[in-house]
Amino acid sequence: MQAYQIENILYAGVVGDALGVPVEFDKRDSYYIDSMTTGTWEQPKGSWSDDTSFTLPLLENLTAGQSYDELMQKFVNYMFHNEYTPNGVAFGIGNTCAKALRNWSVNHYPALESGDKSVEANGNGALMRLAPLAIDLVNESNLDQRLQLEREYTSLTHRHPRSIVASYIYLEIIHSLLNGHSLLSTLDTLPNQLTKALENRPSELKELPYFEAMFQPGFATTLRKDIKSTGYVVDTLLASIWSVLNSTSIDGAVILAVNLGEDTDTIASITATLASCENLSDHINDEWKSQLQNKPLLDKFIKPFAKKETTKS
Known part of the structure; x- marks a missing residue:
């Protein structure tokens, strides 16, 4: 891959985040979004949320080859000190992520044991930040090695096997x-x-059926009304896959997704x-990209990561 392609992927994620922020939690078909605007969080248009603010520290960590503890400290700096934010304000942090960061910073849990492992902690707060890891592992041919790293990076905030399997699926698709x-x-x-790779990990293997709908040949023809768009990690992944399958362009997929409502x-x-x-x-819509808040901060982490990955490959 070329550096510009990596940048395109990462910026597309930020744009999708910023387009969705103003209508987060809104009911489906109570609005229509195809441009940057303001809304739910009363932030300036083009503001991105915790999705991106958790992704930027990962980009920084992967670029510098740093440890899990160093990454957790960056997450803490975001939550408590408003770093990695578009306008100096942290907003929308999920309960599971917040609990994990308190486990690490206040209760001194080991980084890989800080994530909540309860079944109620299966939101999309790990999934939303992990795309850079898949880019970093693009030339890693050993599936077991990839899964090990995907498991560990997920476990920093989410340790239930369902969230871990969701990360496997998302990152292996990428x-x-x-x-x-x-x-x-x-x-x-x-x-x-x-299924083959998880033969010796029964707690994860038994989670695969929760995602089986997306692997059915006719999944793309699922009616929109039957696609759930909540923050539950299964719903999030299925809704995202469905949106891509039902679009012919990046912009079209994003518009379809952002108008599903809820998360x-x-x-x-x-x-x-x-x-x-x-x-x-x-590439993502240039006008949308140009309206992103604090683009110098985004460039600070996206460009060095893209350059490193291109050099490495």
Whole structure:
């Protein structure tokens, strides 16, 4: 991949996030979004949320080759000190992420044991920040090695096997797309690959059926009314995949996703990321990108990461 392609993928995720912020929690079909605006959080248009503010520290960490503890400190700096934010204000942090950061910073849990492992802690707060890891592992051919790292990075905030398996699916889809496979072919082969890889991890293996709808041949034809768009990690992943399958461009996928309602910022961000990985020759809408808040801060982390990944490959 070229540096500009990596930048396109990462910026698409930020744009999706910013488009979704103003209508987060709004009911489906109570609005229509196809441009930057203001709304739910009363932030300036083009403001991005915790999705991006958790992603930037990961970019920084991967670029510098730093530890999990150093990454957790960056997350803490975001939550408590408003770093990595578009306008100096942290907003919209999920309960599971906040609990994990308190576990690490206040209760002194080890980083990899800080995430909540309860079944109620299966929101999308890990999924939303992990795309850079898949880019970093694009040339790693060992599936077990990729899964180990995907498990660890997820566990910093979310340790229930369902959230971990969601990360596997999302990041392995990105890995496949960036290695030249289509989304449809990836969805066809991934279940068997994961089933085999997780034979000795029964607690994770038994979570795969929760995601089985997205692997069915007719999933793309699922009616919009039957697509859930909540912050539950299963709903988020299925809604994002459905949006990409039902679009022919990155912009089209994002518009479809952001108008599903409810957890609009994360679903639009993940959708934009996936659509960008499948359409490496395309790029997110220039006008939307130009309206992003605090672009110098975004460039500070996105450009060095893209440069490093290009040099590495």
